[in-house]
Amino acid sequence: MSLEEIKNKLENLEKQAVAEIAQVNDSSGLEIVRVQYLGKKGELTAVLRGLGDLSENERPVIGKLSNEIKNCLAKKIASREQELKDQHEAVSLANLKVDLTLPGEVLTQGSIHPISEVMAEICAIFNRLNFAVVEGPEIETDYYNFEALNFPPDHPARDMQDTFFIEDKVLLRTHTSPVQVRVFEKQKPPVKIIVPGKVYRHDADVSHSPMFHQVEGFLVDEGVTFADLKGVLTLFIKEMFGEQLATRFRPSFFPFTEPSAEVDMSCFACQGAGCQVCKNSGWIEILGAGMIDPAVFKYVKYNPEKYTGFAFGMGVERIAMLKYGIDNISLFYENDLRFLKQF
Numbered sequence: 001m002s003l004e005e006i007k008n009k010l011e012n013l014e015k016q017a018v019a020e021i022a023q024v025n026d027s028s029g030l031e032i033v034r035v036q037y038l039g040k041k042g043e044l045t046a047v048l049r050g051l052g053d054l055s056e057n058e059r060p061v062i063g064k065l066s067n068e069i070k071n072c073l074a075k076k077i078a079s080r081e082q083e084l085k086d087q088h089e090a091v092s093l094a095n096l097k098v099d100l101t102l103p104g105e106v107l108t109q110g111s112i113h114p115i116s117e118v119m120a121e122i123c124a125i126f127n128r129l130n131f132a133v134v135e136g137p138e139i140e141t142d143y144y145n146f147e148a149l150n151f152p153p154d155h156p157a158r159d160m161q162d163t164f165f166i167e168d169k170v171l172l173r174t175h176t177s178p179v180q181v182r183v184f185e186k187q188k189p190p191v192k193i194i195v196p197g198k199v200y201r202h203d204a205d206v207s208h209s210p211m212f213h214q215v216e217g218f219l220v221d222e223g224v225t226f227a228d229l230k231g232v233l234t235l236f237i238k239e240m241f242g243e244q245l246a247t248r249f250r251p252s253f254f255p256f257t258e259p260s261a262e263v264d265m266s267c268f269a270c271q272g273a274g275c276q277v278c279k280n281s282g283w284i285e286i287l288g289a290g291m292i293d294p295a296v297f298k299y300v301k302y303n304p305e306k307y308t309g310f311a312f313g314m315g316v317e318r319i320a321m322l323k324y325g326i327d328n329i330s331l332f333y334e335n336d337l338r339f340l341k342q343f
């Protein structure tokens, strides 16, 4: 073949390839065209194999031309490939019909458990009075739960009937009061502490559960009197239940306080007139309290001549039941969303 013939052939090949590239409709078809023209056994290569007849001057001319054609075709193939890809994407987007007017999925929002909420509310009131929150272990020793709180060895609370024992002298705490002793051991007066937490007792009916929550509070300093206790608890009851409520302190007994008191508030449901909530008494018992017994101070080496203090303890479930009119304690632990959603 002469130089002119080869040139013509190459140019025709190029035209033909360009036309085919433009016609191809998918990437596998495009690959076939690429192999057909640019592959090792392709047509362009075949033409270049027949260069033997050309003179030394002619060969570079054809070499250059064929390289240009090769590059040009490669570029066209690449851009056609991108074009096909874009088309494909556009079609799938068009087929994907999104109805923007459909309502979205509503996320269900959780709420704070009524026990957590009441406990937080109690702590917040005492925080405003500068009481600091401290927590203690739920697995306690006999020493902290009973002995150092001045429970005599034969006290009924120390019986298996009332307390969950883990080992001989290890138990699930029956109240949050042991945290008093733990704090006193570590800290010198003044101490002003509030202790929220879980407690355990062998007891179950509509108003008792084997696990429940208490908040304990105590204050020790020089010159603390029963009047301080009355002031703090009266203020607490008003903040928690209502400004108009009266408080009443009745003599009682706890091993770790002397004197001890049971504290009532006038019934918030009937304002003291008598109703179902207060069992017609006009009063609702709300917490236990007292002046910390000097016997407790002896265990922690506080000087009872120098320091006095008060303590109080309340059941969170009881307060939550009163506050929300709930008549069965087990509702708090069943995790029934229909119940929990109401708070």
Ligand code: DAH
Pocket (backbone or CB within 6 Å): 174, 175, 176, 177, 216, 217, 254, 257, 287, 288, 289, 290, 310, 311, 312, 313, 314
């Ligand atoms: N620990 C008592 C109980 O669980 C409650 C209590 C009463 C706590 C009087 C006190 C207190 O700190 O002074 O029944």
